Amino acid sequence: MKKDLLSINDLSKTEILEIISLAEKVKKNTRRYKSKLKNNVLLDIFEKPSLRTRLSFEVAMYQLGGHTIYYDLAGSPLGKGKESLEDTAKVVSRYVDVIMARLYSQDDLIKLAKNSSIPVISGLTDYEHPCQILGDLLTIKEKLRKLSNIKIAYFGDAKNNVTHSLIFACSKLNIKLSIACPKEMQPLNSVLKNSRNIEVTQNVNKAIKNANIVYVDSWMSYQIPKSEHTKRVKLLKKYQVNSELMNKAGKALFMHCLPAMRGEEVTSDVIDSRRSIVLDQAGNRLFIQKAILLKLIK
């Protein structure tokens, strides 16, 4: 049966570790994998902007010997309201080998996958960003040389895709995760419901204590209208990661999925400092995408 990657929660601990381990192998020996996906075609579908996800998937496919088609949804029969998601998925399945989709709605992504006979990969929805977090785990493992006995502290908007995927991943891998966020921006209850080792607090000092990794995401995710900016900055400014907060974290490293807004969720003196690993984090998206494609395409 075909396998999709729609949520971190659909993966077992073993599957997560296997993807990371394959990414490590691919990174060490790029040439060995250069024809593994020869003649395979990836279809990229985007409803939202992207730099990292789009480019890392395209380069991954190219370096594995395959090909990518970028499909502009806005100009498609689906985007124009002339064709259903179901029919689009069924037709596309006749042409390509795998789909990577960045959509607003997780329900639409699930519908796309249900109606496709080929694997579907989430390139982010409003609910989750699984490929991001798999790449982040690879980066954490490289930097800390372990994924056990560590603590991640997350600051900011936590009712968001990156936080949700982080919660699922940390629960599965037994990683301590402390989330400092405003009450209005707590993770969804459906995500927290069966989670383990996750603390949600309004106290930044509690969250940062003994953290190995400090993680933030944008305060203005792609789907949030500009009109909400002032209100959100007011609510979130207490959770900004600046050097004063970082100094309470001993040797903790700084991570951000990017894109970043300096002066909002993080200050320049943190994101551009030696403790910041954001560029290695972005770079590793390439290797994790390769591992995901290799695992899903049979």
Ligand code: CP
């Ligand atoms: N981190 C991330 O997914 O970046 P893009 O929005 O540029 O793809």
Ligand code: NVA
């Ligand atoms: N939470 C962010 C992640 C961007 C990669 C967003 O959805 O825009």
